[in-house]
Amino acid sequence: LTPLIALLLLLMLGVSGVGARAGGRSFNGFQTRRPKAHSTIASAIKNDQSKRMQAYIEKTWDEELYDKHKSVVHDEDDIQRMLMMRSSLGDAERGSVVLMGGDVVSGEQKPSLPAEMANLPIPKRPAWKPGVTDKKQLNALEQEEFMRWRQHLASIERVYAVTLTPYEKNPEYWRNLWRVVERNDVVVEVVDARNPVLYRSSRLEEYIDEVGAGSRKIQKVLLLNKADLVPHEVRVEWAEHLSKQQGLHVLFFCAVAPGDGQGETSGASREESQAEEDTGSIGPGGIASCQELLDELLLLGRMVTNGTRVNIGFVGYPNVGKSSVVNALCGEKRVAESKSAGTTKHLQTLHVGNDICLCDSPGIVFPSVLTSRAEMACGGMISVHNLQDAFEPAELVCKSVPRSVIEAFYGTPIAVTHLKRPVLSHADSVRSARVKRLGGIASEVVQEEEQDVCCAQDVLETLCRQRKFFQQRSGMPDVHRAAKLLVSDFALGRLQSWRLPPQAGEGHAARVDDWHGIF
Numbered sequence: 001l002t003p004l005i006a007l008l009l010l011l012m013l014g015v016s017g018v019g020a021r022a023g024g025r026s027f028n029g030f031q032t033r034r035p036k037a038h039s040t041i042a043s044a045i046k047n048d049q050s051k052r053m054q055a056y057i058e059k060t061w062d063e064e065l066y067d068k069h070k071s072v073v074h075d076e077d078d079i080q081r082m083l084m085m086r087s088s089l090g091d092a093e094r095g096s097v098v099l100m101g102g103d104v105v106s107g108e109q110k111p112s113l114p115a116e117m118a119n120l121p122i123p124k125r126p127a128w129k130p131g132v133t134d135k136k137q138l139n140a141l142e143q144e145e146f147m148r149w150r151q152h153l154a155s156i157e158r159v160y161a162v163t164l165t166p167y168e169k170n171p172e173y174w175r176n177l178w179r180v181v182e183r184n185d186v187v188v189e190v191v192d193a194r195n196p197v198l199y200r201s202s203r204l205e206e207y208i209d210e211v212g213a214g215s216r217k218i219q220k221v222l223l224l225n226k227a228d229l230v231p232h233e234v235r236v237e238w239a240e241h242l243s244k245q246q247g248l249h250v251l252f253f254c255a256v257a258p259g260d261g262q263g264e265t266s267g268a269s270r271e272e273s274q275a276e277e278d279t280g281s282i283g284p285g286g287i288a289s290c291q292e293l294l295d296e297l298l299l300l301g302r303m304v305t306n307g308t309r310v311n312i313g314f315v316g317y318p319n320v321g322k323s324s325v326v327n328a329l330c331g332e333k334r335v336a337e338s339k340s341a342g343t344t345k346h347l348q349t350l351h352v353g354n355d356i357c358l359c360d361s362p363g364i365v366f367p368s369v370l371t372s373r374a375e376m377a378c379g380g381m382i383s384v385h386n387l388q389d390a391f392e393p394a395e396l397v398c399k400s401v402p403r404s405v406i407e408a409f410y411g412t413p414i415a416v417t418h419l420k421r422p423v424l425s426h427a428d429s430v431r432s433a434r435v436k437r438l439g440g441i442a443s444e445v446v447q448e449e450e451q452d453v454c455c456a457q458d459v460l461e462t463l464c465r466q467r468k469f470f471q472q473r474s475g476m477p478d479v480h481r482a483a484k485l486l487v488s489d490f491a492l493g494r495l496q497s498w499r500l501p502p503q504a505g506e507g508h509a510a511r512v513d514d515w516h517g518i519f
Contacts, residue, residue, distance in 0.1 A: 071168060071170055071173060071318075071342050071362070071365075110159065110160055110161040111159075111160060111161065112160065112161055113156070113160040113161070113162045113369060117156065117160075118369060118370060119202050119203055120153065120156070120164070120203065120366075120367040120368060120369065121149065121152065121203055122149075122174075122201070122203045122204060122207060122366060122367070123145060123146050123149040123171075123174050124145065124178075124207060124210075125142070125145075125175075125178045125182075126141040126142060126144070126145040129141065142171065142175075146171050146174070150169070153167075153367055156369075162369045163369070164367055164368070164369055165365075165367070165368050165369070165371055165372065165373055165376055166365060166373065166376070166382060167365050167366060167367035167368070168364045168365050168366070173362055173364055174364070176346065176347050176361050176362055177204075177315060177361065177364055179347060180313035180314075180315055180347070180359055180361045181207065181208055181211050181218070181313070181315070182211060182216075183311060183313070183359070184218070184311040184312060184313035184359055185217075185218065185219065185301040185304050185305045185310050185311050185312070186218070186219045186220075186221060186297050186300050186301045186304075186310065186311070186312045186313070187208050187218055187219070187220055187221070187313050187315060188221045188222075188223050188297070188312060188313065188314045188315070188325075189201070189204060189205065189208075189220070189221070189222050189223065189315055189316050190223045190225050190314055190315070190316040190320045190321060190322045190325060191222065191223070191224055191225070191316060191317070191320055192224075192225060192226055192320050192321075192379065192380075193224035193225060193226050193227040193229065193230045193235070193238070193252065193498075194226060194229055194230060194493070194497065194498045194499065195379065195498070195499045196222075196224055196238060196242065196499075197499070197502070198371060198375060198379055198499075199316065199317045199320055199379065199381075200222070201316075201317075201366045203366065204315065204366065205220060205248075208220050216304075217303075217304035217305075218304065219249075219300040219301060219303065219304055220248070220249065221249050221251060221297065221300065222242060222248045222249065222250050222251070223251050223252075223253055223293075223314075223325070224238065224250065224251070224252045224253070225253050225254070225255055225320055225321040225324070225325060226254065226255070226320075226321060226493065227252035227253060227254050227287045228254040228256075228287065229493050229496060229498065230498045231498075232285050232286075233285075234498060234500060234501075235252055235285035235286075235287075236284050236285035237500065237501045238250070238285075238501050239252070239284045239285050240284070240501075241501040241502070249300070251282070251288055251293065251296065252285065252286065252287045252288060253287060253288050253293055253325060253328075254287050255321050255324035255325045255327070255328045256324065256328075282296065290328050290329055290331070293329065294329055294352065294356065297310070297312050297356075298310055298355065298356060308354070308355065309351075309354070309355055309356065309357050310355060310356055310357070311357045311359065312356065312357065312358050312359065313358075313359040313361065314326060314358070314359065314360055314361060315361055315364070316363060316364075317363050317364070317365060317366070317379075317381050318341035318342055318362075318363030318364075318365065318380070318381055318382075319339075319340070319341035319342075319363065319379075319380035319381060319491070320363065320380075322344070322360055322361070322363065323335045323336065323337040323343065323344055323360055324337050326348075326350065326358050326360045329352060329358060330350055330352055330358070334350050335348050335350070335360050339492060340383055340385075341363060341380055341381060341382065341383055342362070342363065342383065344360060344361065344362045344363065345362055346362065347359060347360070347361055347362075348360045363381075365381055365382070372392075373392070373393075374392040374393040374395075374396045375393075375396065377390070377393040377487055377491070378393050378396055378397060378400075378487055378490055378491055379491065380491040380492075384484050384487050384488050384491065385484065387484070387487075389480075390480055390483035390484045390487055391456065391460075391479065391480070391483050393483070393487045394456045394459070394460060394482075394483035394486050394487055395456040397456075397486055397487060397490045397495065398454055398455065398456040398459055398486075400490075400497045401490070401495050401496075401497055402454075403454035403459075405495065405496070406454065406459060406495065409489070409494065409495060410462075410463065410466065411466075412462055412466045413462075414454050414458050414459055414462045415458060415461075415462060416454070416455070416458055417457075417458055417461070456483075457479070459482075459486065460477070460479040460482040460483055460486070461477050461479065461482075463482040463485060463486065464477035464478055464479060464481075464482050465477070467482070467485070469481045469482050
């Protein structure tokens with residue numbers, strides 16, 4: 001029996017060796033040896049997992065919280081992100097809140113915000129410290145500065161009776177702003193000419209002056225884009241207010257040629273004769289042409305640099321037309337532009353000739369307590385399609401645009417079914433004040449002016465009936481969809497509206513009647 005048992009054992013070992021060489025399993029069910037191909041795939045998967053784990057460990061603080069090329073203006077209610085940042089914002093959650101200036105405010109009653117704190121700060125690139133030699137240390141400094149800024153804003157909202165409007169929280173967008181200010185000889189702040197105060201950031205201008213106060217000088221320019229939507233007299237007043245009273249270098253520009261329907265704010269019935277008359281004049285209130293604007297920016301750049309090329313950077317809020325201005329100066333479409341905000345995601349440099357380099361940057365929504373979410377939606381700073389409730393911005397539009405203009409634009413009369421009417425807009429108030437000085441017929445005319453202001457509910461229901469905006473199940477008018485349409489037309493300039501400079505006299509009311517038109 002012993003030789004027979006030995007023979008069986010040899011046969012079993014032989015079969016196992018054959019199965020292992022074939023890459024399969026032996027007859028007893030045990031894996032004898034892994035095939036070479038399978039071993040290569042397994043090691044590749046293991047190496048990939050190791051690299052992913054190493055990348056996760058080395059991930060910077062902002063990459064873990066934010067997408068690099070995504071604005072987070074609409075993510076202010078993200079619970080998970082706020083929980084992750086709670087450790088850094090912990091001081092703002094306690095009874096005693098430490099502000100950036102070092103003051104400590106406590107108590108249950110919230111006082112009003114002091115006037116000197118109304119202009120909220122923006123994050124600044126931290127100064128270099130000795131010993132910072134690698135990227136991790138620099139990211140740690142930026143994290144400390146950014147969290148300190150977020151803590152200050154959270155402290156203000158908690159201590160004082162104010163609510164901050166949505167603002168940019170993605171550190172990558174602020175890094176782009178730092179790069180534009182630090183690397184360019186001329187920094188152009190682009191604002192909407194219809195309401196320059198809403199789109200202007202005094203803190204940004206202070207930061208530009210602070211960076212330019214060092215060894216590298218920087219020229220600062222305020223460019224009022226979409227100037228063809230504002231009458232010449234009002235542009236002259238804005239130029240005098242911003243240049244003489246504020247000490248800014250002001251230029252007016254229109255990125256869309258008159259009659260061109262491809263732009264952001266072009267319309268079907270603008271006064272082309274007036275636009276052609278104003279275009280090409282860089283005097284007070286005149287709209288500069290592309291060549292005049294390039295020559296002026298090149299001249300300003302030559303005052304601070306002797307290099308072969310002048311670098312010109314464009315900054316500002318979203319949807320003010322920065323990319324459209326860059327394309328107009330280039331003479332062709334070089335960067336993407338859209339009617340919606342947030343199209344530009346990263347820095348883009350473009351050469352114009354041999355002596356000019358333009359830098360386009362993403363739009364940034366600066367923190368503010370002076371504006372509301374409705375004003376930001378009407379101004380195009382935030383996307384209308386992402387609004388949860390568009391009725392409040394629609395009410396603001398109805399306060400700013402007379403009923404006759406809305407009826408003429410949409411081609412339908414507005415049925416008056418609601419007695420509650422909004423207050424008059426600033427322009428209508430100026431007209432009413434002028435009418436009151438006329439004498440005996442003032443009260444009747446003022447009453448007619450008040451009747452020209454329509455209720456938002458009436459306008460939305462009329463649009464629903466005209467455009468067939470009805471809810472699918474209930475059949476009720478879809479006023480939310482109509483409100484988005486109304487706010488979008490207002491933001492794009494189709495429904496014309498503009499603001500007078502602060503403390504403007506009533507003598508400007510004569511032009512108000514002529515310029516409440518349809519675009």
